[in-house]
Amino acid sequence: MPRTRSPYVVCTLAGALLTATAPAPARAQTIAERYQATADRLVAAALADSAAWNRLAELTDRFGHRLSGSEALERAIDWIIAEMQRDGLANVRGEPVMVPRWVRGEESAELVRPRPARLAMLGLGGSVGTPRGGIEAEVLVVGNREELDRRAAEARGKIVLFDVPFTTYGATVQYRTNAATWAAQAGAVAALIRSVASYSMRSPHTGAMRYDTTGPRIPAAALSVEDAAMLHRMANRGERIVVRLVMNAETLPDAPSRNVMGELVGRERPDEVVVMGGHIDSWDVGTGAMDDAGGVVVAWEAVRLLRRLGLQPRRTIRVVGWTNEENGLRGGTAYRDAHAVELDRHVLAIESDGGAFRPRGFSFSGSDSALAVVRQIGRLLAAIGADSVGRGGGGADIGPISQRGVPAMSPMVDGQRYFWFHHSPADTADKLDPRDMGQLVAAMAVMAYVVADLPEPLPRVRR
Amino acid sequence: MPRTRSPYVVCTLAGALLTATAPAPARAQTIAERYQATADRLVAAALADSAAWNRLAELTDRFGHRLSGSEALERAIDWIIAEMQRDGLANVRGEPVMVPRWVRGEESAELVRPRPARLAMLGLGGSVGTPRGGIEAEVLVVGNREELDRRAAEARGKIVLFDVPFTTYGATVQYRTNAATWAAQAGAVAALIRSVASYSMRSPHTGAMRYDTTGPRIPAAALSVEDAAMLHRMANRGERIVVRLVMNAETLPDAPSRNVMGELVGRERPDEVVVMGGHIDSWDVGTGAMDDAGGVVVAWEAVRLLRRLGLQPRRTIRVVGWTNEENGLRGGTAYRDAHAVELDRHVLAIESDGGAFRPRGFSFSGSDSALAVVRQIGRLLAAIGADSVGRGGGGADIGPISQRGVPAMSPMVDGQRYFWFHHSPADTADKLDPRDMGQLVAAMAVMAYVVADLPEPLPRVRR
Numbered sequence: 009m010p011r012t013r014s015p016y017v018v019c020t021l022a023g024a025l026l027t028a029t030a031p032a033p034a035r036a037q038t039i040a041e042r043y044q045a046t047a048d049r050l051v052a053a054a055l056a057d058s059a060a061w062n063r064l065a066e067l068t069d070r071f072g073h074r075l076s077g078s079e080a081l082e083r084a085i086d087w088i089i090a091e092m093q094r095d096g097l098a099n100v101r102g103e104p105v106m107v108p109r110w111v112r113g114e115e116s117a118e119l120v121r122p123r124p125a126r127l128a129m130l131g132l133g134g135s136v137g138t139p140r141g142g143i144e145a146e147v148l149v150v151g152n153r154e155e156l157d158r159r160a161a162e163a164r165g166k167i168v169l170f171d172v173p174f175t176t177y178g179a180t181v182q183y184r185t186n187a188a189t190w191a192a193q194a195g196a197v198a199a200l201i202r203s204v205a206s207y208s209m210r211s212p213h214t215g216a217m218r219y220d221t222t223g224p225r226i227p228a229a230a231l232s233v234e235d236a237a238m239l240h241r242m243a244n245r246g247e248r249i250v251v252r253l254v255m256n257a258e259t260l261p262d263a264p265s266r267n268v269m270g271e272l273v274g275r276e277r278p279d280e281v282v283v284m285g286g287h288i289d290s291w292d293v294g295t296g297a298m299d300d301a302g303g304v305v306v307a308w309e310a311v312r313l314l315r316r317l318g319l320q321p322r323r324t325i326r327v328v329g330w331t332n333e334e335n336g337l338r339g340g341t342a343y344r345d346a347h348a349v350e351l352d353r354h355v356l357a358i359e360s361d362g363g364a365f366r367p368r369g370f371s372f373s374g375s376d377s378a379l380a381v382v383r384q385i386g387r388l389l390a391a392i393g394a395d396s397v398g399r400g401g402g403g404a405d406i407g408p409i410s411q412r413g414v415p416a417m418s419p420m421v422d423g424q425r426y427f428w429f430h431h432s433p434a435d436t437a438d439k440l441d442p443r444d445m446g447q448l449v450a451a452m453a454v455m456a457y458v459v460a461d462l463p464e465p466l467p468r469v470r471r
Numbered sequence: 472m473p474r475t476r477s478p479y480v481v482c483t484l485a486g487a488l489l490t491a492t493a494p495a496p497a498r499a500q501t502i503a504e505r506y507q508a509t510a511d512r513l514v515a516a517a518l519a520d521s522a523a524w525n526r527l528a529e530l531t532d533r534f535g536h537r538l539s540g541s542e543a544l545e546r547a548i549d550w551i552i553a554e555m556q557r558d559g560l561a562n563v564r565g566e567p568v569m570v571p572r573w574v575r576g577e578e579s580a581e582l583v584r585p586r587p588a589r590l591a592m593l594g595l596g597g598s599v600g601t602p603r604g605g606i607e608a609e610v611l612v613v614g615n616r617e618e619l620d621r622r623a624a625e626a627r628g629k630i631v632l633f634d635v636p637f638t639t640y641g642a643t644v645q646y647r648t649n650a651a652t653w654a655a656q657a658g659a660v661a662a663l664i665r666s667v668a669s670y671s672m673r674s675p676h677t678g679a680m681r682y683d684t685t686g687p688r689i690p691a692a693a694l695s696v697e698d699a700a701m702l703h704r705m706a707n708r709g710e711r712i713v714v715r716l717v718m719n720a721e722t723l724p725d726a727p728s729r730n731v732m733g734e735l736v737g738r739e740r741p742d743e744v745v746v747m748g749g750h751i752d753s754w755d756v757g758t759g760a761m762d763d764a765g766g767v768v769v770a771w772e773a774v775r776l777l778r779r780l781g782l783q784p785r786r787t788i789r790v791v792g793w794t795n796e797e798n799g800l801r802g803g804t805a806y807r808d809a810h811a812v813e814l815d816r817h818v819l820a821i822e823s824d825g826g827a828f829r830p831r832g833f834s835f836s837g838s839d840s841a842l843a844v845v846r847q848i849g850r851l852l853a854a855i856g857a858d859s860v861g862r863g864g865g866g867a868d869i870g871p872i873s874q875r876g877v878p879a880m881s882p883m884v885d886g887q888r889y890f891w892f893h894h895s896p897a898d899t900a901d902k903l904d905p906r907d908m909g910q911l912v913a914a915m916a917v918m919a920y921v922v923a924d925l926p927e928p929l930p931r932v933r934r
Contacts, residue, residue, distance in 0.1 A: 241529075
């Protein structure tokens with residue numbers, strides 16, 4: 009049951025006919041009646057220039073990638089604070105978070121047999137390094153975990169390569185997360201995976217892995233899709249494969265970082281909050297433009313646009329760049345803890361972490377009656393084709409507050425190429441399009457503004 | 472005027488009506504009547520398995536890239552000779568060619584200012600190296616040659632980066648070829664280009680460059696599209712850019728190589744030849760699968776297929792893997808010279824060097840009457856959509872014999888992604904599709920077989 013009921017009614021055909029044939033009776037305005045003109049202004053303003061893309065390019069060119077614990081991440085946060093202040097946002101600040109500090113160091117994978125060749129590789133985040141001088145061992149190639157189970161006796165003392173084609177991220181990422189554990193259980197000395205990627209031009213893709221607490225910790229790395237497939241073909245031909253893996257990765261003591269944020273303070277209920285953003289940290293390859301500088305920038309630009317157009321909603325809109333999404337989620341959990349007392353007054357959380365591509369609408373996790381309201385708001389974006397609102401939204405950084413009852417939302421975008429670039433050296437600003445980003449800024453601005461401006465907060469699920 | 476006239480008539484509507492309404496009068500068979508069933512057999516056989524792709528994968532997995540002068544190239548040629556003999560081809564041999572030997576050595580480009588970062592780069596083939604320790608200099612970014620001309624005074628002592636977006640290969644490759652010359656004329660110490668690529672996932676693309684004889688020889692390298700664009704944005708923001716370029720490239724004395732070939736000897740006129748193939752050398756990145764192991768393999772597989780189906784044409788079909796296409800064209804010129812006395816009896820030369828993608832037909836350079844004949848042959852491939860025959864075919868390796876009057880042809884293929892992979896680490900076997908390669912094998916087999924089997928040779932342009 010919803011905790012509150014929205015006074016807004018769905019704009020029906022009957023309602024439309026009424027306005028066409030007779031003076032409207034006294035009734036609540038529909039969302040369309042009240043906000044369509046504002047939405048159209050926001051769309052026009054967001055598409056008038058390439059401000060969002062330019063800001064993304066400047067942020068990523070200036071600081072490069074922003075791995076948790078790196079100086080680049082903290083300098084990027086300093087810059088965002090200064091720029092948000094220049095934009096006139098209120099309550100601009102960095103809220104302290106201690107984050108893990110994993111450093112890659114020099115690394116390489118060399119094919120020794122059947123012929124010498126350098127393999128395109130990236131160590132996985134969180135992996136231990138190899139002993140000094142590396143690990144040189146025969147490679148056992150398996151197509152999935154079941155094959156390793158069947159051939160476990162062959163794995164002892166070898167490097168196990170899981171050459172698993174991409175299906176869905178959820179299914180395939182299991183190998184990135186667990187390859188080292190599974191290989192170590194079979195007595196292997198290192199684990200390799202085929203990069204988790206839906207297309208490849210020889211770019212390896214990194215990402216987080218973890219060890220279980222029981223087995224030995226062996227190094228883990230991703231090969232490019234092409235290199236993994238080649239080793240698999242060699243194995244299928246009966247060739248003996250030897251690889252030399254060198255990784256100087258290590259985990260240093262936790263380091264200070266910050267969730268960075270700024271606000272457009274509400275005119276009537278400043279203590280009620282729509283929070284939106286993305287994560288400001290990235291992996292240490294490419295420049296983390298798609299994942300997820302773009303998410304931070306579109307939310308930030310949405311608020312800048314509202315302010316520039318003089319649109320101050322009833323409630324506060326808070327832009328957040330969460331830290332350490334990639335390898336710890338410490339930013340999302342720290343936000344939950346630092347804001348515990350005000351989470352009941354968090355009306356909505358929106359996270360853009362699927363790439364700042366062309367928006368098609370939003371996905372939403374909340375009550376049925378709240379879904380009906382955000383669907384009406386979505387229709388304001390029909391002109392840019394961003395009017396589809398379905399179930400299932402959320403994001404890693406807003407997960408912890410969503411679990412405390414905050415309705416959660418994420419943009420639905422044309423993300424067909426997301427896993428082409430994800431966690432790879434190819435994640436750079438050019439992969440996002442200025443006009444598509446402008447549309448996403450408009451969609452975020454309209455959704456956040458209207459939710460923040462409605463007379464009543466979005467109805468929550470009763471807890 | 473054509474030297475000879477084909478006895479084959481174009482199959483007209485009138486002809487078709489005749490066959491439908493009355494017994495055919497005594498006349499020459501059309502190409503369709505004589506060869507359609509054979510063409511269909513070849514198509515079915517070529518699509519029955521993935522033999523061509525498997526051979527491509529084995530060749531490229533086993534030897535990797537095959538730069539002129541490398542041991543890998545010569546070992547690949549040895550293997551091809553052995554395999555062609557196993558296939559039962561006749562007159563299998565390697566014809567000696569001395570080739571240039573450029574070696575890349577260790578190389579890197581580091582962004583020093585405005586922030587430290589490793590740039591994705593590849594030295595250009597033929598470039599000199601940097602002095603030991605590299606060259607560290609400020610970067611002047613220009614968008615084209617005209618901008619360098621205008622700003623020549625700023626170039627002295629700097630590294631010039633030509634950040635030129637891809638338009639056509641012909642236009643854009645001018646920068647790869649000449650950047651070092653143009654930059655040196657303005658007093659620059661090194662030249663960089665944006666990789667010549669129609670799409671990028673941070674892969675740099677190499678390729679041949681050359682020096683003019685008048686100016687100093689400065690090192691030249693390609694940055695990835697993404698890195699070049701980033702440096703250009705930094706320059707547009709007024710930032711001072713410094714790069715440290717290290718290249719240990721050098722040119723060693725010429726080395727022995729070979730044009731590798733084998734034949735299906737003609738049953739009636741073995742001294743008349745249809746020659747077809749691709750180049751077996753490649754750049755020293757990726758595995759040169761698309762450029763151009765695939766071209767060699769589809770021609771070779773076409774002949775193997777003809778032999779397997781017992782199809783021995785009137786004339787000889789010779790498969791050639793030319794050497795040193797990439798940085799010298801010594802294979803193509805050596806073939807011309809070694810076969811000078813028989814070039815008058817070369818009926819047709821076909822080169823596949825546009826990627827072994829799905830075929831749409833052929834392009835042809837020869838007499839109008841020969842074009843009419845090969846268009847009829849092309850129609851035999853309508854079932855696989857490879858029946859379009861237009862003007863303009865040829866290839867680098869068959870250029871020297873085409874200039875001596877040999878009609879020249881190349882497959883037209885769905886090569887939209889050709890310049891995604893060309894001369895880059897992403898040029899690997901997976902970029903070609905087994906079924907598409909099977910279709911191309913069929914198209915090459917049908918075209919070569921019918922041209923080799925016609926009662927009269929293709930009519931040449933009179934010289």
